[in-house]
Amino acid sequence: MTGDPALTLRTCGVMPAEGDEAMIEAPPTGPWSELRGTAAVQVEHVSRTFVTKRAVVQALADVSLHAAPGEIVTVVGSSGCGKTTLLELVCGLQRPDTGSVTSAPAALMPQRDLLLPWLSAIDNAGLALHARGVKRADARKQAAPWFERFGLDGFEQTRPAELSGGMRQRVSFLRSLLAGKPVLALDEPFAALDAITRVEMQGWLGRVLVTEPRTVVLVTHDVEEAVVLGDRVIVLSPRPGRTAAAVEVPHPRPRKRTDPEIVELRERVLSALGVTS
Numbered sequence: 203m204t205g206d207p208a209l210t211l212r213t214c215g216v217m218p219a220e221g222d223e224a225m226i227e228a229p230p231t232g233p234w235s236e237l238r239g240t241a242a243v244q245v246e247h248v249s250r251t252f253v254t255k256r257a258v259v260q261a262l263a264d265v266s267l268h269a270a271p272g273e274i275v276t277v278v279g280s281s282g283c284g285k286t287t288l289l290e291l292v293c294g295l296q297r298p299d300t301g302s303v304t305s306a307p308a309a310l311m312p313q314r315d316l317l318l319p320w321l322s323a324i325d326n327a328g329l330a331l332h333a334r335g336v337k338r339a340d341a342r343k344q345a346a347p348w349f350e351r352f353g354l355d356g357f358e359q360t361r362p363a364e365l366s367g368g369m370r371q372r373v374s375f376l377r378s379l380l381a382g383k384p385v386l387a388l389d390e391p392f393a394a395l396d397a398i399t400r401v402e403m404q405g406w407l408g409r410v411l412v413t414e415p416r417t418v419v420l421v422t423h424d425v426e427e428a429v430v431l432g433d434r435v436i437v438l439s440p441r442p443g444r445t446a447a448a449v450e451v452p453h454p455r456p457r458k459r460t461d462p463e464i465v466e467l468r469e470r471v472l473s474a475l476g477v478t479s
C-alpha cells in the first residue's frame with residue numbers, strides 16, 4: 203500500500219483525471235431497469251501500448267465491452283493482459299491509443315486498497331466526500347450508517363492496520379460507493395482474501411448491489427466469481443488483451459455455484475481462456 207493521498211483521491215474520481223471531458227453525462231437516478239438498453243460503459247475496439255525507457259508493452263489490442271446501467275460485467279484474463287489498464291480507461295485515468303471509451307462517471311476500487319494508514323476507517327470511507335468539500339463531521343455522518351450494513355459496526359475509529367483483510371476491502375468498497383458515481387470499476391476486489399471470506403464477500407457484494415444498484419465492471423482472476431456475479435463475462439486473451447469471448451449469464455440471482463447452468467458457463471469461460479480440465 204502506498205498511502206499516496208493523491209492516488210487515493212484520483213481512484214475515487216475526486217481529482218480531475220485525464221479524459222474527463224470524454225465522459226458522458228451520468229444517467230438520471232431512478233429505477234435502473236428503465237435505463238437498460240443505454241450503455242453506461244462502452245468500450246469499442248480499444249488498444250493501449252505503454253512506451254517506457256526500457257520497453258514497449260502492448261497491454262490491450264482491440265478490446266470491446268459494454269455495460270448497460272445497472273448491469274454487472276465481469277472481466278477475466280491472465281495476469282498482465284491489461285485488466286487494470288482497462289478499468290483505468292473506463293475511469294478516465296488513461297486514454298486509449300485507438301478506439302473509444304465512453305462511460306458515465308466512474309469510481310475505481312483499486313487492486314491495492316490504498317487506505318490511508320493514518321486515518322480511521324470512517325475517515326477513509328468518507329474521504330471522497332471530504333475531498334469534494336463535505337465537512338469531515340458531515341462525511342462521517344454520511345458514512346456512519348453504512349458501517350452496520352457492512353458488518354463494520356464498532357470499527358469506525360479503527361486504523362486500517364488493525365482491520366482484517368475482508369474489513370479493509372469493505373471500507374475500500376464503501377469509499378468507492380460513497381464517491382457517488384453511477385459506475386463502479388472494481389479491480390480484483392477479493393483476490394487477497396482466503397477462499398471462505400472470498401465466497402462470503404461475493405454473496406455480500408451481490409446483496410449490496412441489489413439495494414444500491416450501480417453499473418459495475420469487475421475484474422477478477424476467479425472464473426467462478428465472474429460467472430456467479432456477472433450479467434456478462436468478458437474473457438481477455440493473454441497480453442495483449444483482446445476480447446476472446448463475451449459470455450452472457452442470463453440466470454436470476456442469487457446464483458448457486460453448483461447449479462448445472464452455472465457450472466456449464468464456468469466451463470465455457472475456462473475453455474475461452476484456453477484452460478482444459
Ligand SMILES: Nc1ncnc2c1ncn2[C@@H]1O[C@H](COP(=O)(O)OP(=O)(O)OP(=O)(O)O)[C@@H](O)[C@H]1O
Pocket residue numbers: 252253254259260261279280281282283284285286287288313441
Ligand atoms: N504505467 C505503465 N507503464 C508501463 N507499462 C505498464 C503500465 N501499466 C501497465 N503496464 C504494463 O501493461 C501490461 C498490463 O498491465 P495491467 O496492470 O493492466 O495487467 P493486469 O491484467 O491488471 O495484471 P494483473 O492481473 O497482474 O493485475 C503489463 O505488462 C504491465 O507491465
Ligand SMILES: [Mg+2]
Pocket residue numbers: 285286287313389
Ligand atoms: Mg491488475
